[in-house]
Amino acid sequence: MISVWFTDPEIARNHGALDSLPAGLTESSARLRGATAKSGPIVASARTWRRKRVTGPGWIASGDAAAAWDPLSGAGIIRALSSGIEAAQAVLSHLDGDPSAFERYQQICGQRFERYLADRAAYYRAEVRWPDLAFWRYRRDSTWTASTQMRSS
Ligand SMILES: Cc1cc2nc3c(=O)[nH]c(=O)nc-3n(C[C@H](O)[C@H](O)[C@H](O)COP(=O)(O)OP(=O)(O)OC[C@H]3O[C@@H](n4cnc5c(N)ncnc54)[C@H](O)[C@@H]3O)c2cc1C
Numbered sequence: 001m002i003s004v005w006f007t008d009p010e011i012a013r014n015h016g017a018l019d020s021l022p023a024g025l026t027e028s029s030a031r032l033r034g035a036t037a038k039s040g041p042i043v044a045s046a047r048t049w050r051r052k053r054v055t056g057p058g059w060i061a062s063g064d065a066a067a068a069w070d071p072l073s074g075a076g077i078i079r080a081l082s083s084g085i086e087a088a089q090a091v092l093s094h095l096d097g098d099p100s101a102f103e104r105y106q107q108i109c110g111q112r113f114e115r116y117l118a119d120r121a122a123y124y125r126a127e128v129r130w131p132d133l134a135f136w137r138y139r140r141d142s143t144w145t146a147s148t149q150m151r152s153s
Contacts, residue, residue, distance in 0.1 A: 001031070002071040003028070006046060011134055019146055026103075054109045055090070056107050060091060060102065060105065062080065062086070073116070075116075083109065087104060090105035
């Protein structure tokens with residue numbers, strides 16, 4: 001059995017969450033009862049981010065190399081496939097002499113990411129069961145969307 005838990009770094013640090021399951025996770029605790037951990041927790045970033053420029057002279061980025069999506073969206077694979085196809089089409093057009101092929105791909109990626117941010121905010125706003133928990137409260141805050149990381153290259 002693999003147990004995956006999504007949280008924010010501050011919450012994990014403040015609640016010692018990596019040492020034991022937080023109180024209140026009754027269903028998850030029941031599933032894990034009697035299990036022995038084979039290893040300690042492995043921590044990995046699952047944050048939303050995007051590369052500011054997804055093309056440059058002689059290169060083009062697609063999939064996770066171009067942008068990473070919230071795990072709750074379950075969209076990483078489908079977007080990796082679709083952006084891979086679009087990137088391949090842009091490269092073919094570019095090699096055929098179309099000077100704006102890379103720029104069009106850049107715009108498509110940017111617009112898709114902006115739409116995704118709006119959808120993501122709407123999904124998190126729709127969840128109203130835990131208004132007092134820091135994880136959900138933070139996601140209703142407008143600074144959360146603004147905090148999305150953007151890499152310059
Ligand atoms: C734990 C976890 C769970 C996930 N669950 C889901 C899910 O349920 N649904 C979903 O849609 N998405 C999910 N994702 C996201 C999804 O896996 C990714 O968005 C998707 O795999 C991105 O595809 P990619 O081809 O861009 O990159 P990757 O799948 O990372 O492929 C990149 C490949 O390039 C190789 N590589 C790296 N550097 C080099 C190099 N220098 N030379 C040659 N090869 C290199 C790597 O070994 C790798 O095989 C999950 C991700 C993680 C980590």
